[in-house]
């Protein structure tokens with residue numbers, strides 16, 4: 001027997017939680033900010049183009065203002081000189097936000113094991129999904145995107161304060 005709103009409105013309404021409704025909308029409309037510094041950024045262009053078509057996953061609205069983006073994709077080598085800029089841009093994105101580390105260079109410095117190259121962006125910002133490869137295949141980046149959408153759908157609550165995550169990078173006090 002139907003109770004509550006279903007009893008009054010029959011099958012013309014469905015009830016859900018606010019978290020579920022917002023996450024459903026959010027997972028289908030991610031706005032990426034691409035921090036592209038090297039060849040992986042070219043690979044991202046391939047993901048965005050018609051052959052692989054990132055818009056099938058609702059993430060084609062690439063923004064170059066951090067205040068309009070909720071998904072940072074770091075694609076390429078990051079030098080120590082760029083690291084504080086990366087951190088500042090990350091901080092300027094509004095919560096909730098997610099980060100994909102795309103390719104060997106962003107994940108670990110890649111083969112640039114030298115005095116100029118950050119040995120992984122997780123030294124300065126938190127990372128949600130790491131994508132291996134040099135460069136990663138477009139399908140691998142799409143897989144990372146699906147992984148984040150799954151996280152949003154299943155785990156994340158809008159009531160959970162992602163700002164107070166445990167992460168402490170080089171530039172966090």
Ligand code: SF4
Nearest residue numbers: 039040103105134135
């Ligand atoms: S991981 Fe490979 S393809 Fe990507 S930026 Fe580094 S060297 Fe270039």
